[in-house]
């Protein structure tokens with residue numbers, strides 16, 4: 001599957017099993033918020049695509065294969081997988097999961113520092129690329145990481161009818177693209193302790209909801 005989006009500076013990670021199998025037959029797009037890239041010069045300038053989004057998952061999978069050193073940021077990806085499945089997953093399950101999803105970072109410009117928050121303009125300037133990604137990958141569900149991202153997502157969609165829950169997001173929010181309506185669900189950022197096994201039932205409820 002083509003991963004290079006015209007408007008995206010950071011081409012997403014697209015797992016090899018995404019298009020045909022997904023997870024339980026469902027295509028999942030995992031939506032991160034932003035990157036701080038200190039790897040390339042003038043990151044994100046026009047005509048300078050940066051592969052940091054892909055490299056994150058490649059490095060994570062390489063670690064799972066015993067080919068890379070562990071780094072603490074990798075816990076975020078393990079935690080998301082564990083909570084998604086509601087159990088501590090073995091390496092094979094984790095590798096299969098990340099080889100079956102798309103990972104896309106919303107803000108299409110590198111932050112200036114590791115703990116900086118993206119500006120409103122950076123979110124706004126990333127909308128075109130986001131909708132290009134939705135139209136290209138046509139996911140069945142988007143899991144958006146963190147409240148800051150959730151609050152800055154484009155507001156041109158609509159709320160679904162059914163409450164999934166809850167104290168953390170409530171309903172699915174849908175974006176219309178040419179061929180379908182794509183639901184987005186907010187999860188706590190998996191680097192925080194708020195994202196724990198208490199959240200598993202909500203994610204599983206979402207997976208059931210999109211199957212009906």
Ligand SMILES: [Zn+2]
Nearest residue numbers: 037040043050
């Ligand atoms: Zn870069």
